[in-house]
Amino acid sequence: MAKQQSTATQILRTSIYTFLQQFQFFTSTPAFLAFPFSASVLLSQAAAPAAATETLFNRLQSLCQAAGFPPSSQFFTILNLKLAQTIAASIYTIPFSLTFFLFAKSSAFASLKNRAFNQPDHSSPPESVSSIFWPLLLTHITNSFLVISANASAFCVMFLSFNVFERVFPTSPVFLLLLSAVGALVYSVILANVIVICNLAAVISAMEKRGGYMAVLKAAVMMQGRASTALSLALPVNLGMAGIEALFQYRIVIGRYWVYETTPWSRSLTVGLESMLICYMYSMFVVLDAIVGCFFFKSIRDEIVAKKCGLVGEELEMGIGYYASWKVDGDDDDKREVP
Template identity: 35%
Template sequence: MAITTLNIIRTSIFTLLKNFQFFSSSPSLVAVPFALAALLAPSLAPSSRLFSLIHAHVTSLTLSAGVSRYSSQLSVALDYKLTQIILSSLLVSPFALSFLVVSKSIVIRALQFSRPSRKNSPISWIVELKPLLITHLCNSLLVVSIHAVFFYFSVASFEFFRILGFSSIGARVFLGLGLAVAYVVVIANLHVVCGISLVISATERRGGFGGIVEAFVLTRQWMATALSLSVATNTALVAIEALFEYRVVRGYQHGTGPDPWMNLEAILVAYLYAVLVVLDTVVGYVFLKRCKEEYNNRHDDLCSCSCSCSFSYSFLIEIYEGNEKCLELKGLELML
């Protein structure tokens, strides 16, 4: 069966709805604290005491890199956004290493059975969290490394253009757009590989960078499909974040005080976010399963094709002495 985006999304939604009673209870409820942290972190980060400290370090870094020479407004916006992303990631990381990892472990372990049920206690899944936790830490190190490398590559590109004499506004805008497109492509591919590596670690019970390499090898032939799946799930998550920002954060900012109904609405929106996280895990599992099936089918076809390429030929050797035949050899040889 061909690996298509529509087919995988349809299969994933069918799997989620078929076992909705299970997926909407244990894994979704476990992921609610992570969802609340992920939704609240961007709005709480600027008011944190660490924000000014991290912002000062980021500003000094961009000044030393020479970003302010090209655009002061761009430098200020970049400093603020980088500080917000770094602090938000730090605030969410404890919840991601605990609640998110447990939720993904429950979902992936349940998908390995034909009929997930409540008889499978979450305690049995928590015992096997070590590979998933190690892979998540490796993914975090990889993400930080890629961001750092891309940042210095961007600065080096601007400096290289300046040395060549392309210092006009049009050249800088062109280079900035090219770097933005490259950043989006790299981060999207990185997000796909990291997500699939978590599924591999949970299914094969081994963590570390080996799962990341295996995820890259398995998905490189179907990276376009993986990117379209990532865009679909991330678009849904961004829509939930926008709903939370509009309904809850704006209500707290413009309201007179905490409202019980607003708190309940925040929990409901976080629960929807958690259900989408569960669906994203199901999509990753189904995609990995299809990739393995397609990879094995191609390998089997290649082996059968190489084995079927054998041929045979017969031979006849006659030796004469004078006019009389003294020896005759007949045979059949196989050539592989």
């Protein structure tokens, strides 16, 4: 566990260093490409019609009651409300997530592959954004179906658990609360592992131009024994995004400070400038998430190559023997050591 935490810390430090080293590029092209997606995500949470969210919430509540979930459980009420909000926001952001979001990530992946993953002599031709976009699009669609399947599987597990334990143990508020807490934990673990696999699959599709289910399967294989590292890497970025979403809600949606502005023109200017700044901050976290995913993939790749070459002990821990042209399913003759 300590070694995995150390690896996660090294990857975060390397990602931040790369982001700062190429600050001018990452804060211009990828960030501005991700800006419409960031604005759609932040605005969808505030501007999504309440009627659509309420309709989805009622449908989910009816589905839970038909499945036999206890109607008095606060866990399922909160879960259904959050799912309804997420589904409504996702529907409104689909056009932006399939275009601007993927183009921003493709731009970041192309830059990292050209500058950090190629040979020192730059013998490989530079990658273009369009060549990465299409495998990434196919993987993104596959990831969406995987997330939907994971949610359905989690609900099936909770449905079986609640119905089995209800038959065996007497129903009581304490037992219901305990079972709801266990259900929330199981649901969170399933969804978190699926999300980190989807993120790694997106990186694999960009680095190896292998989109669709093959990238997802390869990501699931590479994730074995490294789930805690992936979760440790995803936590800071997701916390940063959640903090920016909360800042947008507090400063823009609630906006109690607007009453102190003297004229409507000054209020509009303040709201517009702060909205663009917050959306731009969210875009930079989207780019940083792509950088962290790339270096996590690189660490897994180098670790597997080092093990294949028999590097153990201090050599493996220090990362000696990196092979930039290696692929997981490649031949041993294609490996070349980077000095």
